[in-house]
Amino acid sequence: MTKAAVMGAGSFGTAFAKVLCDAGTETVIWARRGAVAESINERHVNPDYLSEVVLPDGLRATDDHREALAGAGVVVLAVPSQTLRTNLAEWAGVIGPQATLLSLAKGVESGTLMRMSQVIGEVAGADANRIAVLSGPNLAKEIAQGQPTATVIACPDSARAIALQRACATGYFRPYTNTDVIGCEIGGAAKNVIALCCGMAVGIGLGENTLAAIITRGLAEMTRLGVALGANAKTLSGLAGVGDLVATCSSPLSRNRTFGERLGAGESLESAQAAANGQVAEGVKSCSSVRALAQSYGVEMPLTDAVHRVCHEGLTPQEALAQLLKRDMKPE
Numbered sequence: 001m002t003k004a005a006v007m008g009a010g011s012f013g014t015a016f017a018k019v020l021c022d023a024g025t026e027t028v029i030w031a032r033r034g035a036v037a038e039s040i041n042e043r044h045v046n047p048d049y050l051s052e053v054v055l056p057d058g059l060r061a062t063d064d065h066r067e068a069l070a071g072a073g074v075v076v077l078a079v080p081s082q083t084l085r086t087n088l089a090e091w092a093g094v095i096g097p098q099a100t101l102l103s104l105a106k107g108v109e110s111g112t113l114m115r116m117s118q119v120i121g122e123v124a125g126a127d128a129n130r131i132a133v134l135s136g137p138n139l140a141k142e143i144a145q146g147q148p149t150a151t152v153i154a155c156p157d158s159a160r161a162i163a164l165q166r167a168c169a170t171g172y173f174r175p176y177t178n179t180d181v182i183g184c185e186i187g188g189a190a191k192n193v194i195a196l197c198c199g200m201a202v203g204i205g206l207g208e209n210t211l212a213a214i215i216t217r218g219l220a221e222m223t224r225l226g227v228a229l230g231a232n233a234k235t236l237s238g239l240a241g242v243g244d245l246v247a248t249c250s251s252p253l254s255r256n257r258t259f260g261e262r263l264g265a266g267e268s269l270e271s272a273q274a275a276a277n278g279q280v281a282e283g284v285k286s287c288s289s290v291r292a293l294a295q296s297y298g299v300e301m302p303l304t305d306a307v308h309r310v311c312h313e314g315l316t317p318q319e320a321l322a323q324l325l326k327r328d329m330k331p332e
């Protein structure tokens with residue numbers, strides 16, 4: 001049976017490792033800190049993330065990446081998108097030549113404007129057929145509680161996608177397969193930015209009309225970008241697009257929405273960052289890389305542009321909102 005190595009013991013790495021174990025897949029999780037690995041092995045609890053959840057007895061943990069990766073047929077990359085390149089560079093030499101690389105990260109790399117599957121291909125020297133991405137409405141805490149959840153596993157090689165689907169399907173976790181890696185990745189990266197925007201609206205004190213408008217127009221702009229990059233528009237109207245957008249924009253569990261809410265309520269970027277307690281709100285960096293990627297393809301993304309200006313150019317959320325409403329009238 002295939003062994004899975006989950007590289008990263010943050011919220012989603014921990015939740016997904018539990019899913020794999022519950023699905024009957026032999027799983028080892030790599031944690032940066034030895035104390036976290038020790039706690040998972042001895043007390044079946046990750047003290048830093050989802051600490052209220054009891055993890056399966058069968059989940060093994062280590063802070064030694066060589067030990068985690070030894071013999072792994074599936075390598076799950078569960079680190080933030082802006083550190084994935086550096087992390088993977090350390091691990092690439094010990095990843096098996098046929099192993100499937102599954103990315104959980106939702107972001108676009110700053111500077112290179114590469115999607116995570118592209119970064120993985122470059123750093124690990126892996127063929128695109130070995131690289132898969134998982135994306136969908138997947139709030140880690142709800143998954144860890146065993147709440148019914150659906151997701152998408154995208155890989156150009158359908159057989160690998162099906163093998164991954166089998167490796168993580170449980171009574172509460174239902175993965176669908178897709179070959180549209182670009183669509184899934186753009187959906188995942190772009191919805192974090194739109195969730196920041198929704199959070200800002202909530203922080204300002206606005207209601208459901210505004211949120212619905214942001215979600216719907218957010219979907220329009222992320223679909224424009226996805227299609228320009230070669231995605232299938234249907235992917236963006238599925239779980240990895242609309243599904244994730246709705247979950248993240250609506251849930252107080254979302255780090256991105258919560259971060260935006262703090263900005264909307266008048267907190268500074270630094271103060272919102274401090275309140276995040278080291279947990280990643282990917283949209284804060286990806287708003288700039290998604291915006292730059294869109295600009296390089298001549299795609300208009302007014303909400304993403306507004307979030308970038310608030311996060312990085314000193315505009316207040318109120319000013320950004322006023323500017324959005326002053327845009328030229330147009331047909332839908």
Ligand SMILES: NC(=O)C1=CN([C@@H]2O[C@H](COP(=O)(O)OP(=O)(O)OC[C@H]3O[C@@H](n4cnc5c(N)ncnc54)[C@H](O)[C@@H]3O)[C@@H](O)[C@H]2O)C=CC1
Nearest residue numbers: 008009010011012013079083104105106138139140279280
């Ligand atoms: N938390 C969630 O509900 C979901 C998260 N994701 C995505 O999964 C990816 C990972 O997210 P989470 O596990 O939630 O993040 P997190 O902030 O909870 O954990 C990040 C993990 O990466 C590790 N790490 C390794 N090298 C690092 C470095 N150089 N700097 C910072 N952290 C480093 C940390 O120790 C930690 O274990 C993100 O791209 C996120 O968008 C996707 C779906 C759901």
Ligand SMILES: O=C(CO)COP(=O)(O)O
Nearest residue numbers: 136137138139254255256
């Ligand atoms: O990707 C997620 C849900 O699908 C998690 O969103 P946050 O990173 O905003 O918590």
